[in-house]
Amino acid sequence: MRDLLRRLLRQRKAAVGGSILLGFIVLALIGPWLVMDPTELAGRPHQPPSSAHWFGTTGQGQDVLAQTVVGARETLAIGFAVGALVTLMGALIGVTSGYLGRRVDDVLTLTTNVFLVIPGLPLAIVLGAYLPSGPFRMVVVLSLAGWAWNARVFRAEAMALRNRDFVSAALVSGESRSRIVVQQLLPNMASLLGSSFIGNTLYAVGAQVGLEFLGLGDVGSVTWGTNLYWAGNDAALLTRSWWVFVPTGMCIALVGFSLTLLSSAIDEVTNPALKAPPVTTTAVRSAQPAPEEAPAPSGALLSIRDVCIEYATERGPARVVDSVSFDIAPGEVFGLAGESGSGKSTLGYALLRLLPPAASITQGRIVLDGTDVTALDEDSVRAYRWSKVSMVFQSAMSALNPVLTLGDQFHDTLAAHGRTTRAAAYARARELLAMVGLAPQLVDAWPHQLSGGMRQRVGIALALALEPKLVVMDEPTTALDVVVQKELLQRVLELKQRLGFAVLFITHDLPLLLALSDRVGVLQGGKLVEVDTAERLRTDARHPYTRLLLSAFPHLSAADAQQVPANVAPEHAVAQATAQGGGR
Numbered sequence: 281m282r283d284l285l286r287r288l289l290r291q292r293k294a295a296v297g298g299s300i301l302l303g304f305i306v307l308a309l310i311g312p313w314l315v316m317d318p319t320e321l322a323g324r325p326h327q328p329p330s331s332a333h334w335f336g337t338t339g340q341g342q343d344v345l346a347q348t349v350v351g352a353r354e355t356l357a358i359g360f361a362v363g364a365l366v367t368l369m370g371a372l373i374g375v376t377s378g379y380l381g382r383r384v385d386d387v388l389t390l391t392t393n394v395f396l397v398i399p400g401l402p403l404a405i406v407l408g409a410y411l412p413s414g415p416f417r418m419v420v421v422l423s424l425a426g427w428a429w430n431a432r433v434f435r436a437e438a439m440a441l442r443n444r445d446f447v448s449a450a451l452v453s454g455e456s457r458s459r460i461v462v463q464q465l466l467p468n469m470a471s472l473l474g475s476s477f478i479g480n481t482l483y484a485v486g487a488q489v490g491l492e493f494l495g496l497g498d499v500g501s502v503t504w505g506t507n508l509y510w511a512g513n514d515a516a517l518l519t520r521s522w523w524v525f526v527p528t529g530m531c532i533a534l535v536g537f538s539l540t541l542l543s544s545a546i547d548e549v550t551n552p553a554l555k556a557p558p559v560t561t562t563a564v565r566s567a568q569p570a571p572e573e574a575p576a577p578s579g580a581l582l583s584i585r586d587v588c589i590e591y592a593t594e595r596g597p598a599r600v601v602d603s604v605s606f607d608i609a610p611g612e613v614f615g616l617a618g619e620s621g622s623g624k625s626t627l628g629y630a631l632l633r634l635l636p637p638a639a640s641i642t643q644g645r646i647v648l649d650g651t652d653v654t655a656l657d658e659d660s661v662r663a664y665r666w667s668k669v670s671m672v673f674q675s676a677m678s679a680l681n682p683v684l685t686l687g688d689q690f691h692d693t694l695a696a697h698g699r700t701t702r703a704a705a706y707a708r709a710r711e712l713l714a715m716v717g718l719a720p721q722l723v724d725a726w727p728h729q730l731s732g733g734m735r736q737r738v739g740i741a742l743a744l745a746l747e748p749k750l751v752v753m754d755e756p757t758t759a760l761d762v763v764v765q766k767e768l769l770q771r772v773l774e775l776k777q778r779l780g781f782a783v784l785f786i787t788h789d790l791p792l793l794l795a796l797s798d799r800v801g802v803l804q805g806g807k808l809v810e811v812d813t814a815e816r817l818r819t820d821a822r823h824p825y826t827r828l829l830l831s832a833f834p835h836l837s838a839a840d841a842q843q844v845p846a847n848v849a850p851e852h853a854v855a856q857a858t859a860q861g862g863g864r
């Protein structure tokens with residue numbers, strides 16, 4: 281938390297927003313002692329700014345400066361009080377509802393929905409009529425009208441967190457449910473709590489001013505809302521007495537601006553991925569041709585030539601893929617190995633033009649089946665992805681949309697690439713599910729009803745839906761046990777044999793790759809240090825890094841691998857490798 285505050289203070293947006301807000305808070309605290317009584321009839325009505333009244337006078341002759349300064353106190357006090365109350369109510373109700381589920385969720389969700397459908401203004405008018413006037417009334421009215429949508433946000437967050445391992449760990453360690461809500465869930469929502477509080481304060485200031493301007497507040501008090509109410513009542517607009525409402529209006533706008541800056545700063549600090557990279561490079565368009573571009577060998581399906589990929593970071597561009605060149609032939613399984621952080625996934629994502637905004641291909645060319653991937657415009661990229669190259673992602677859990685049935689996910693994919701009816705998409709989905717060894721009836725299942733291995737099979741089926749020529753598999757079996765891993769890889773090789781697609785298989789498990797692939801490339805620190813046939817690498821790896829990687833896996837060392845006969849079909853080699861502990 282302290283670290284979060286420190287990072288927040290270093291943020292320019294937070295510094296500007298915080299300074300403005302702090303200025304107003306100080307003004308609200310000590311200002312009323314420095315100015316005259318705002319209700320005193322101190323001069324002639326509608327007097328423009330002068331040395332006696334710096335901001336002029338109202339339609340009744342009161343000092344506008346005094347009204348603006350004194351108005352800050354109640355407006356901000358109500359704003360912060362409502363902001364805190366709405367956040368607290370929303371968080372407690374939402375988290376309890378999302379975490380406990382079942383009956384409690386039903387009752388709390390129903391209550392929340394009832395409050396959501398009641399329009400805020402009539403609710404405020406009705407409540408206002410029954411409650412005694414004063415700041416307390418405004419706090420109650422705005423809190424009751426505002427908590428419900430907050431509860432929805434917190435409920436969704438709690439539902440996402442409740443299945444996380446640390447919550448299960450707290451549960452099995454004997455913590456009570458209420459303690460889990462307060463000790464485990466709420467602290468993990470610190471950033472959401474912070475930005476909700478700021479957002480709710482903004483809502484409270486705006487809604488309060490709006491209600492008071494309409495005369496629904498306590499018109500006898502001095503707030504920014506009542507200042508505007510009296511400005512309207514005293515015909516300040518008609519008499520063009522701009523000084524009556526402009527100072528209050530400016531204060532409201534400045535407070536709104538400062539809260540917005542703070543909210544955006546909290547978002548950026550708690551989620552650095554939101555932050556725009558310092559150098560905006562339009563990825564591929566800035567790519568320079570390779571210095572001495574070697575022609576792709578004829579017949580290559582994929583040709584990567586001298587590709588460099590950089591991330592824009594705070595400390596300048598960081599090159600994570602450095603002058604990489606290799607080819608993949610049609611139907612070939614090409615393995616890409618390298619330790620964590622060597623740039624394997626970045627290269628895989630570049631093939632699908634899926635690099636994050638901070639990354640750019642700064643040099644080189646990627647040509648797939650005659651298409652220069654680096655030169656595609658956005659429309660062509662959409663058509664190219666999945667039809668020519670698809671991807672099986674590492675995390676089977678998060679690659680599937682949890683709120684769509686499997687059939688709907690196939691339908692979405694197929695519909696994005698041409699007209700298809702729901703019935704036709706479902707029929708194709710059944711066919712694809714059967715192809716990867718799953719029961720076709722699973723088309724109506726939800727992702728959470730499947731095991732990890734089944735989900736990854738669905739991922740493979742989805743990747744094959746449009747019969748691409750190349751499938752990128754980014755550590756598709758990392759999270760699976762050895763038995764499931766073995767079955768899955770055998771299935772991939774069978775399908776490859778049948779359908780003829782090529783595979784770029786990414787993993788740090790070099791022995792597994794040697795058993796699975798036709799050729800293997802080894803990446804070290806973004807550079808491709810060795811490319812050779814799997815057979816030769818097994819027995820005769822030349823680069824010390826390749827040898828180091830091989831020796832790091834005792835379950836299938838180079839010596840073990842020699843026992844795999846050269847003529848063994850890859851499927852059998854996979855079976856052998858995985859049976860010996862290929863899953864690490």
Ligand SMILES: Nc1ncnc2c1ncn2[C@@H]1O[C@H](COP(=O)(O)OP(=O)(O)OP(=O)(O)O)[C@@H](O)[C@H]1O
Nearest residue numbers: 591593600619620621622623624625626627636638
């Ligand atoms: N958004 C980013 N900004 C800056 N650097 C990044 C970003 N994303 C990744 N990197 C860096 O790029 C390098 C390559 O990352 P990449 O994910 O491609 O590695 P990898 O070999 O696939 O690793 P792993 O097997 O662990 O997934 C790493 O050093 C990583 O820190």
